[in-house]
Amino acid sequence: MSLSTYEKASVIIKSRFIKGNQKRFNDYVNYMDRDEAKDPTDFSMYNNYMSDERKATSLFTSENSELSEDKKDRLKEAFKLSQERGSILWQDVVSFDNQWLEDHGMLDRRTGSLDENRLKDITRLAMKDMLHKGNINNNPVWSGAIHYNTDNVHIHLATVELSPDGNARGKRKLKTLENMKSVFVNKIMDRSKEHEQINDIIRNKIVNDKKQHKTFGTFNRTFKKDFLEIYHALPENRRYWNYGYEKINHIKPKLNQLIKDYMEKNYKAEYQNFEDRLDKEVEVLRKAYGEGDHHRYKDYKQNKIDDLYKRMGNAFLKEMIDYDKKVTAFGKGNRKYTPKMKQVKKNYAFHQMKYGVDRLMYSELNNTKNQAAYERLQRDMEREGSL
Numbered sequence: 001m002s003l004s005t006y007e008k009a010s011v012i013i014k015s016r017f018i019k020g021n022q023k024r025f026n027d028y029v030n031y032m033d034r035d036e037a038k039d040p041t042d043f044s045m046y047n048n049y050m051s052d053e054r055k056a057t058s059l060f061t062s063e064n065s066e067l068s069e070d071k072k073d074r075l076k077e078a079f080k081l082s083q084e085r086g087s088i089l090w091q092d093v094v095s096f097d098n099q100w101l102e103d104h105g106m107l108d109r110r111t112g113s114l115d116e117n118r119l120k121d122i123t124r125l126a127m128k129d130m131l132h133k134g135n136i137n138n139n140p141v142w143s144g145a146i147h148y149n150t151d152n153v154h155i156h157l158a159t160v161e162l163s164p165d166g167n168a169r170g171k172r173k174l175k176t177l178e179n180m181k182s183v184f185v186n187k188i189m190d191r192s193k194e195h196e197q198i199n200d201i202i203r204n205k206i207v208n209d210k211k212q213h214k215t216f217g218t219f220n221r222t223f224k225k226d227f228l229e230i231y232h233a234l235p236e237n238r239r240y241w242n243y244g245y246e247k248i249n250h251i252k253p254k255l256n257q258l259i260k261d262y263m264e265k266n267y268k269a270e271y272q273n274f275e276d277r278l279d280k281e282v283e284v285l286r287k288a289y290g291e292g293d294h295h296r297y298k299d300y301k302q303n304k305i306d307d308l309y310k311r312m313g314n315a316f317l318k319e320m321i322d323y324d325k326k327v328t329a330f331g332k333g334n335r336k337y338t339p340k341m342k343q344v345k346k347n348y349a350f351h352q353m354k355y356g357v358d359r360l361m362y363s364e365l366n367n368t369k370n371q372a373a374y375e376r377l378q379r380d381m382e383r384e385g386s387l
Contacts, residue, residue: 009290
């Protein structure tokens with residue numbers, strides 16, 4: 001049984017190259033008719049094939065959606081000149097699954113109507129990305145044509161350099177082709193609205209909301225204990241208190257568990273909505289990229305989850321920075337602050353972790369007008385310092 005449409009990639013890019021001084025070669029392009037190509041070593045003839053009216057739309061370029069006869073002649077001359085100067089001819093064929101194009105409003109298979117202008121604009125974006133990342137920057141010239149002569153809409157593309165320096169790479173890097181494919185996929189699907197909704201859940205419904213609700217503002221003693229345990233294990237220098245720094249890798253398992261437990265307690269519905277939307281996007285991407293060796297669609301979900309944990313981690317660490325500043329300020333305000341106070345500060349945090357901190361105590365520590373709180377804190381810290 002053959003694969004279903006969506007078990008195969010919806011966008012496939014095949015890429016080949018020919019050197020300017022090459023006299024013979026095999027399989028110019030999979031879809032190319034050798035009889036019509038005439039002399040496959042003549043770069044200028046490639047455009048004749050590409051613009052065959054029985055097979056394709058008219059040629060288009062980075063600047064023109066259609067070419068007059070004069071512009072066609074000038075394009076052929078550019079290709080011929082590039083060959084004489086020793087340029088490589090890069091050939092790309094971008095093939096689309098017609099059902100996928102129809103699903104995303106690009107094609108009406110019943111009438112055969114294709115949104116050619118939009119597809120050409122997307123091709124220009126993909127080519128711009130490819131030329132930049134492929135380091136093809138010595139006066140590149142390219143032409144393209146949309147073909148209908150097979151079961152699948154596809155685009156033939158040809159690229160040369162007018163000022164080759166002899167250092168160009170013939171075979172494209174896989175990463176360059178993957179990025180080019182991603183431009184086609186992302187622009188045709190245009191999932192920007194869905195991605196904005198996912199980002200809104202991360203940044204606003206979960207992370208920003210958590211920033212408004214401090215850990216010590218809850219009645220959950222476990223969160224407070226875990227918070228202080230992580231705080232106690234952080235390096236002395238606060239500049240490293242960022243989720244991205246390797247110097248705090250040793251506390252990340254504990255921090256990630258705190259994040260997970262905290263979201264399970266306070267953002268269960270939001271996180272479930274987040275995961276459901278991610279699963280839907282993974283399926284959309286799977287249909288586009290297929291089940292090949294490079295499962296890029298699988299990375300999307302994990303990358304978004306990692307982003308959420310990074311933002312939540314930094315929210316907790318920022319809270320720990322604020323907490324550390326308060327503990328330090330109390331120490332400086334009530335007795336001469338010496339290097340020994342750094343250890344006293346840590347001992348005090350450990351004291352809180354061991355015996356628990358209730359909501360009333362936290363409120364008192366933050367009330368700078370409450371002299372009794374200052375005095376109690378001073379006595380506690382002095383007691384810890386004498387241990």
